[in-house]
Structure formats: structure tokens, C-alpha cells
Amino acid sequence: MSRGRAGRIGFAILVGVIIVYSLLPFLWILRSSLESSAGLSQQTSTFWPIGITLTHYRALFTEENFLRPLINSIVVAGMTTVIAVVLGSLAAYALSRLPIKGRMAVLGFVLLVSFFPQIGMVGPLFLVFRHLGWLDTYQSLIFPYLILSLPITTWILTAFFAQIPIEIEEASMVDGASIAQTIGRIFVPLALPGIFTAAILGFLLSWNDLLFALSFIHNPSMFTVPLALVNFRSAFYIHYGQIDAGVVVASIPIALVVLFLQRRIEAGLTAGGVKG
């Protein structure tokens, strides 16, 4: 069946194109980050880097002190995720199994917040933080990042928790277990996958931000990773190699997280997006 074979070859090509398109930009930057400065100064580039070297990575961590932004990003995104998961879990628990009036209103409000434009927060938050002396601090990022991650965390957790049958908890309580024991021994283990997924997505959303960091952080020692990368361009001696290395270092941890937690991420995105 030539039509079948042609179809299969066409499909294979399509798959190939998809993989190449997704990974090629990243691989090219990886290649450039390993090329010597002399090679990068050439008028045109070649497929294989000229003069493979790790100097750019070394310079990245010694001259540009890139470790600092990495730490800042991890701390900020981490703290934001912890708060978002705690507050979101509490709210999701209530929304999914406690008889509160106005569930729709709360969910609607949470949804509405996720539609608020980020740029609309920048001005007022800048003035407020300035007044509080919070500019160039971790909290000036953690609070705004909650706007980004708390809504989706709450949504995902609500959707996940709703799938956990309430009967199991009620059966445990009927059997005489206290509320604490029920939540601790029955509910939490079942909820952990959902919590984990929400945490990953919340972390990624916080790590992703540039606008808030750009507006509230001006002290180089408090830069987050995207902000630090953006500021590379402004230094007088711009080494393309270092920018490339910075991009690679900023992307690899994320790429690894995605590779290992791919299913969870997909589940989270669809639960948050499709289930309405």
C-alpha cells in the first residue's frame, strides 16, 4: 500500500521537524557557548565550534558571578511555591469538600486574578514597596509572584482534590479516627501527587518572570536569573560566549525538571486549563 507508506514517511518527517524545531535553537546556543571567542568573532559561523573551550562557563561564574542570580531565583521561586501550595491547598481543600456558600464566587475570583495584567500591578506595587523600603528585597518579588502562581495552584489543587473521593475520609471518621488523623493518614498521601504537580507549575511560573524583577530589583546582587542575563548586554565588554553560556545554564535545570516530571506537568496544565 504505497499510500500507507507515503503517509508513514510523511508522518516521520513531520515528527522529525517537530523535534528539530523544538530542540535546535537550544542546541545551537549550546554549540556557541562552547566556541572560543576567536571563533565567535569570525564573519560567519561553521557547524562545529571553532576552538572548543569552557572559558565562557568559567568566566560566567567567576567574572559575572552567575551563582548569585541562580541562588536568588531559587530562593524567591521556592518561597513563593511554598506559600502558594500552603494557601492553595487550604483553599482547595475547602472548595472541594467543605460546604461553603459562594464556592463559585471564590473560584471565579481566583480565575479573575489570573487575568489581571501584570503590567497593571507594576506601578502601584513599585510605589508601595518603595514606601515600605522593600525594593531590592526578596519579598518584593515573592508577593507579586503569588499573583502569578497562587491562582493556578488553587485551580489545579481544587481540580485534583475534587477527584479524591470524600467517602474514604468519611469512612475513616466513622471508624473513629480524628480529623487530624484522617487528613494526615488518608487525605495527604492521596493529595501529594496533585500538590507536587501544583508546586512544579507554581515554581516554573515564578522562575519565568522578568517584568516584576526588572521593576523592583536594581541592585545587581539581588538579580534573578532572567534579569541577570538581560543585563549582560549592557556591560561594556559583551562576550557573546558568556551570554550563550548564561542562556544554557539558565535553561538546563529547567530542561531536566521537564524531562523527569513531564507527565506531572502535562497533567497539571490540562487539569488547570481544560477542566474549566
Added chain:
Amino acid sequence: MLLRQRSWAALGSAALLMGVLSACGSSPSASGSSNVTLVFANQGLGTELKATQTAVKGFEKLHPHIKVKIETLSANSNDAYQSLVTDFTSGSSTPDVITADVIWPAAFAAAHWIQPLSASQYHLNHFFQGMVKAGEYKGTLYAIPWFINVEGLYYRTDLVKTPPKTFSALVADAKAVQKKHPKMYGLAFEGDKYEGAVTVFQDVSGGFGGEFLNAQGKPVINSRANIKALTWLDNLIKKGISPTAVTGWEEGQVQQAFLSGNAVFATNWPYLYPLAEAQGSAVKNKVGFAPPPAIASGKVTASLGGDVLVINKNTKYPKQAEELVKYLTSSKTMTQRALISGDPPARTDAYTKSLIAQAPWFAQEEKVYKYAVPRPVTPLYPQISAAIQTALSEVYSGQASPKAALDQAQQKAKSIISNNGQ
């Protein structure tokens, strides 16, 4: 009910968390013991930071009760500006002493954020007058020049015998070299959409007899001289004397083009010279620094840059802050800095024989300083500059003719001034 207790515990821990967070983060603070700590906000990295640290150590030795904490500002001029504005508008008493770009004191003074300084303490006659003027606002002195920067014309001494004195001579020289070495760039200049493009434009504009604001402070951005200047710059790209890539170049890329030996001429600042003469440089001993060209009815113009020192109006230690400024701007400290970082001293008596012996290029640079012209000294300059940057970018990308673009910039500048900070 245990559930209720749990919920209060949850609320309590959330509140506790927030309380803990509020204590997190870093911010500079002055110590309150018998020692005085000054916070010195400074923009330099690399060798410039080293030079600053060396100077500060020397100061602390002389004044054992004063400690100086160096607060590094972003290398990006806009970011550093915003950072300082933030500190000032919140009424903070730190930083005490600030390194300001030469275009900032006017804005700071107008907003009453920095202290007036008494000229008599500083022997101003030793400083380059162009820079001193840039630190004055409404007749009062607010800033002391620290190091001077001028944007001049770098040229390859092995390819060009004498630096060109007119614009057509520059083009002719460049073309001649390009004939023999077709891959070379004639002139590498900064054409990206940022402040550096404006300083290049200022060099050329002055050379054609133009300026940005006239003596009365009114914008004359679309004068005939300026249109001619912008047309000349644009033609460099169109005629292949400068590569199209310059439209994305800032100082770093121009530096790379010149230091790798690919450019005959380059517009850049003095920091480039020591790099060109460093070990292993492809252009070692082949580099010269000259004033930009001019036509007969124009003026040789080298855009004035550099840094000045200002004092926070709300500082808790005005006397100590002045001591620091005096020390940093003494000729000995300036000479020391020049050797470490390449920053040219802002006073003539710092150009000692030993300095010239160790770094002979300072002699060439000194010759260019007398042509230094500051950019408009007004608090609205950042916004006027943005309008000019847009105009330059539109011309270089072929979206508008020089006349149309400059007309638009003129309109914008007029409305900025009339709205007084639109």
C-alpha cells in the same frame, strides 16, 4: 474542634512566614556605633571596581573612624538611574556619596535630592571646565568631576597616516583602506537604539555646526546642520563604509570590531586604549586616538561623558561625605585610578610625568578633552534623549528620512519641555 485549631494554626503559620519574610532580603544600612559608615554607590565593575576599592582603602587608612561600604549599581545606565531615584524619592539617608553619570546632576539637583557644594574647597581651576559646568545647576555647584570620558575617533596608525580632520577626509581614508582590504569596516560606530548612539550623533552634529538645545535651552534638533549630520551617518551605512550591523552595536561590539583588527576607524571612549595596548592584542602599537572631524562652519566636538560625585541631601554624615569626595577627587587618587582602570583623571594636575610614562596614551587623550561638549544639562534630558534615539533608529532602519525623523524628535522634545516632564 481540632479542625478549627488546625485552621488557626494554618493562619498563624502563614502570618509567621510573612513576618519572617519581611526580615529577609538585603538592604544597605549605616552602622550606628562610634564609627561612621558611609555608603558609596558606584557603578564600576572589573578594573574600575578594583580602583575604587583601592582608593577607599587609602581613605579608610587616613580616617580610621570612617568606614566606607561600596554599593555596586547596575552597569546599565538606566537601571542605575532608577535605583538612585528610588533611594532618593523614599528620602533615604543612604547612599551618602554617589557616583553619578555626568548627565544626572541636573535632574537630581532640580528635585532637591543632592547637596550644593562649596566650590572653594575643591580647587576647581584644576579641573576640566566642561565637566565642572555639567555639575552646575542654576549657577550652584552640585557635583565634582571624578573622571572624564570623551568620545573620540580611534584610528589604525598603520593604515592611516594622519587622522582625518574633515568628514570627507574620513570617508576617503576609509575607502582607500577598504580597497586594499575589502573585508574591513571603514568606521565602526554605535548605532543601537540607546544613549550611545546619541553621543556619536552629538560628535557628528557638532562637527557640522549643530546642537541639541540652543543657548536659550530651546530644542533645535531638526536644524539644517543636524539633518546634514544624520544624513552623513546614514550614508556611511548605505555606502558600505559601515556595516549594517552597526545598527545593533553598542560600545562592546564596536570594541570587538576594532580590537580584532577589522575596523579602520571607530568611535569609542578612552577605556578602549589600554585594552588595545594589552598583551596579545591584535592591534597593539597600531592605535591612535584623535578628535572627531569637523567642517569649516562647525566645531570639533567630542561628546563628554565620565562620572561625577554628588552627596545625598539627606545624608547623616555630610562632613565625612565631603571628606570622601575630597579624597577621591585629589590628584593623587585620580592618578592612581587612571593606572588601575584606565579612567582618565578629570583634573589637569593628575596627568603627571610618571603617569604619561606608564600609560602614554593619556597624552593623546588629553588633547581631545578641550573639545569636550556636555549633553544638554537639563532634568528632562533622559526623555529628550529617548526621542533622539528613536529618530536615529528610524533613519538607520530606513523607516524615515533624516529630516522627517528629526522633525518628529523636535516635536517630541518641544512637548516634553512644555509639559515639563510629560
Added chain:
Amino acid sequence: MASKPVTRIPGRAFRPRPGHQTYTARRARVGYLFVLPAVIMLALVSVYPLLYNAWLSLHHDVLTDPLATHFSGLANYHLLLTDSEFWGDFLRTLIFTVISVAIELVLGMVLALVVSRKFRARSLVRASILIPWAIPTAVSAMLWKMFFDQRTGFVDFFLGLLHLPGSHEVWFNSPFWAWLPIILSDMWKNTPFVALLLLAGLQGIPHELYESARIDGANAWQIFWRVTVPLMKPTILVALIFRTLSALLIFDTIFVMTGGGPGISTEVVSYYNWYQFMTSLNFGYGAAISVGITIIAMALAFLYVRLMRQGGGFQV
């Protein structure tokens, strides 16, 4: 008064004894307490700034001129309506949104269809398309900027290899072509999200419908348009609304790649808004622009809510 027999059906109230709350009421109280922290936090960091914005927009407030702050009524809005640069940005943003969302929907659908099939490299494909989504927008923009660099970029290398025109082209210097890397970068990062949404919707379609259509003699093309698309309408609309909102608000990519240049040919509303706040330090005018943008975003939000209501309410 005798109470009814005790029934252990959770949620069903006992007859309330005077002075005691019912079981349900107590649980509801706990529920409110659990929900309160999240709601308060969100209100604090989002609703409060928006209200502050509205208040700011009615004032003349420029940070470098603190003594001149005064109430100015609708002056900032009048300025906004007559600001040609803003409306130019608005038009550009709109065109970019239409183009990029259309591309992302089509490509996302293709990706979803591909991944919904079982084939050997399926996990590899799923992983590789998810990676661009996870990389921060600013990093992705930086990546594509280097990718299009006219000396060291891949595009230059590739076009040169094939001797195609466009090699050594300075892409970012063209008011038209500068949009290409912007759109590619945006697409690279966001199509996976669209694809995943559509995939979930795709997997919700029962196989029997495909079977019966095939039995009826329909070919793949017809099946797609007569069966798949209509059933995926709600999912498609959800993806459409989310992507439209994000595209209208694009900032990171523009800031990193072009700064609105060359000239202002790639300037978008968010960038202009940011510029007013952070460079011109004009918080009154910036606030007015923000209010305008927020209104548009809210319009999209309500569209979404209506859509969800039609689709049968929140399935939670």
C-alpha cells in the same frame, strides 16, 4: 424535646440543638477559614494595586517632580486618547496577537494530532516540545536573538549554507523582519501549551464517533472538520482566550530582543506602559494606560466565564 435518631450521613445536619451549630455549619465555618488566607493574599497583591492604579491615574504624578503632584481628573485619559504613539502600539499589538495566535492554534492542533497517535518516538516528542515551554520567556528571547544574530546565529549559518538570500541580514534592523524572531520565539515557547490543551480535548472525543464516521465513508479531512473540530470547540476557545490575553500583554520578548526598535516599529502597549512608569517616571499617565489595559483584560476574562457557563458550568 427529643432529637431525631442519630444518622451518620456526613453533611446531613442533626436537628440543631439550641446554642449549638449544626455539623454542616461548623464545617462551613472551617471552610471559610481555609479559603480566607488565599483570598486575602490575592486581594492584597492584585485588587489593591488595581484600585491604587485607578486612583493614581486621576493625578499628575511624576517621580522626579514630587512637589508638582496634584489631582488632575481625567487629564491623563484625555492624553491617552490623543497619544498617537500609544494607538500605534495598540494596532501593532493587535496585529501581532492575531497572527501569532492563529499560527499557534494551527500548529498546536497539528502537534496535538501527532502526539495523540501512538508511535515509537512519542515520549521523545512529548518531552522535546515541553522543554521550550518551561524555559523562561526572557531566556527564550535571548536565545532567539542570538539565533538570529547576523554573524554567529544559526539562521545566518543555515542560509549561507544553502546560498539563500538573507544571509548576513541584520534582521533586527528591519521594521518588518524584526517581527520574525519575535513571533518565532513566542511561538516556540507557547505552542506546547496550546498543544497540551488541545490534546486533552482531543482525547475526550469517544472513538466510536470516529468509527461511525469512517463507516459512513468519510475521509480523514472530513472527519477532522465534521467530527473533531466541532467537538473540540470549547477547548479551542479556551486556548484562544488564554493565548490572546498573553499575546496582547507581551513584554519580555520585546524588551529583550528589540526594545521596541528599530524606531518604534516593534513597540507594544505593555512596553510603552512600562516605559512610562520606569523611564519617564510618570506614574499618573502610566496608571491610566494600565487601567486601559486592565479593562481589555477583564473583557476577555468575562468572555471566558460566559464560555464556561455555556459549557455546563465549572466542572469541579
